[in-house]
Amino acid sequence: MNYQNLLCTDRGPVRTLTINRPEKLNALNRATIAELHAAFDEARDDNSVRAIILAGAGEKAFVAGADIAELQSLSPMEALAFSRAGQSMMRTIELLGKPVIARIQGFALGGGLELAMCCHLRIGSEKARLGLPEVTLGLLPGFGGTQRVLRLAGRAAALELCLLGQPVNATRAEHLGLLNRVVAIDSLDKDVNELADQLAASAPQALAGILDAILVGGECPSAEGMEFESKTFALRFSTDDMREGTAAFLEKRKPDFKGT
Missing domain, CATH: 1.10.287 (Helix Hairpins)
Incomplete structure (x- = not known):
């Protein structure tokens, strides 16, 4: 498929899907959510793909959240559909049956952290900043964030992250289980690729x-x-x-x- 907001590249059995909206810090809008859903469906059904890397374009952000300009105009019923579409896409990733690695070079906030948490492994640079700041917008996470952060980090951390809305640095994120590994920014691609290669070589x-x-x-x-x-x-x-x-x-x- 041809995507407007995604880049898709293959390196042997490893597929990299890159959200390509760097001018918006890769924010998730409805079109991008739909493309991600389609791209992961395609990767699931392609037997030549054994591992997937999910990345965000640019140096600043994996995904900095949902597209606030689009969110602001939603009615309650449209917001319900938006939430369910995001949850469905992320559940597809979670239950893909193939390992998905989130490559987090910078910000993973709101919908970006929710997207990272549905991946099976999360590798971040020392510059990564992770958080659920929806409360500062008068909202709460809507793509499964309250449930996944509870399971990954525990109730105390889930309440802190959601109630205060303040991001945590990479070291604390690793301590909470939100990141599996923290690596130097210069070695992020190397380490992510090596991990993907190891997974792709497995049964x-x-x-x-x-x-x-x-x-x-x-x-x-x-x-x-x-x-x-x-x-x-x-x-x-x-x-x-x-x-x-x-x-x-x-x-x-x-x-x-x-x-x-």
Whole structure:
């Protein structure tokens, strides 16, 4: 597809999707949300894509939030549709079945942090600033932010971030679990690419099973989650990749996973 607000590039089995609105600090409007939804649907269905990097164009921001100029004109019913569209797109990313890495070089605020939190791994530079400042606009997060920050950072931090609306620096964000790693800005691309390459070389169905067991099974009561894990584990014994992985281990060589 041809996108107006996204850049899509492939490097072997790694696809990079870049939100390309640097003049707006990559703010999320309805058109960009729709394009992201379509782009992730396309990546999910493309068997050649094994890992995805989600980035924002420019030096200042991953995504600085929703497009306030567009938000201001919404009626309550339009706002409900906007919220649901954003939540649907982000849930698609979360349940993609392929690992998605958020590359955060600068600001990830409001809808930008909500977008980052639905990704499976978040790598930030030391210049990253993360927050949910919607309260300063007389609003609250609407793309799932209250729920994901609660699960990632805990109730105390979720209340602080949402009630005060003040962003945190990269070190505190890592401490809270909002970032998996903090790296030097000069090595951000190198580190993100190395991580994506590692994921792309792994067994795709094993990765999908891990994501399902944690993101779906993890929402169940403990006993149901354990049963979900057992069935997901057992299903991988039907794959060629399981036989390749175990054979490679016994033969002391690197496995060559085909995704079958």
